[in-house]
Amino acid sequence: MPKVTQEYMDARRKQILEAARRCFLRDGFHSTSMQDLFAESGLSAGAVYRHFASKNEMITAIVEENMRDVLAMVHSAAEKRPSHSVGALMADVLDIVKAKTAEQNIAGLSVLAWSEALRNPSLARQFDDLMAQMRSALTDVVREHQRSGTMPGEASPDGIAAALMCILPGYILQLAMGDAKSMEEVPGALRALWPNSAASTD
Known part of the structure; x- marks a missing residue:
């Protein structure tokens, strides 16, 4: 299995946070679901949860x-x-x-x-x-x-x-x-x- 680099992990984290910003500004914290965040980031649930539990x-x-x-x-x-x-x-x-x-x-x-x-x-x-x-x-x-x-x-x-x-x-x-x-x-x-x-x- 290829080794995941820190640069790759940092890029995914940035991708998730940018998606979260867009969702939160558009819909607010409470109306944004984790499913919304998965869709907005274009990443799987497992990839998102690898960086953020909630x-x-x-x-x-x-x-x-x-x-x-x-x-x-x-x-x-x-x-x-x-x-x-x-x-x-x-x-x-x-x-x-x-x-x-x-x-x-x-x-x-x-x-x-x-x-x-x-x-x-x-x-x-x-x-x-x-x-x-x-x-x-x-x-x-x-x-x-x-x-x-x-x-x-x-x-x-x-x-x-x-x-x-x-x-x-x-x-x-x-x-x-x-x-x-x-x-x-x-x-x-x-x-x-x-x-x-x-x-x-x-």
Whole structure:
């Protein structure tokens, strides 16, 4: 029997998740059956179950993939770019969300997943973990800016990070509702609200 390569397995997993995205966006989580997913992916039940035991596992995998680039951007700012302004960081995050929404409609998928998380404790825990990771990284960024004097220090870094986190769901919701045009100036507005003032403090 020929050996199945990792590249082959990765390609099948990607094929399944792309099919799941299309089904979930078209019919919603609850109206999509495993049979629908088999048909949409063009794979057998055994091939799909080899990668995912349930729809819930697919939903979780999609949420993780949607957040991966955003988390990477925030962690990079926390670890490698302490002089990068908070406004520029948040604008970069929104730019990623907008680009991924154009490619895969992650805004629509995110809203569907949030709704599902209200009744799905496992998915809710997944969201909590991802959001906690982002909040922690943002807290590190804010703390560094407060330490360098480029951000006011009256409020706690945790509180500021939590406030910044509130921007993301609102942006995602409006993109999901088809309001992309009115959102075009939001990244630029964030850069203007929190400019990079590190150079002026040298």
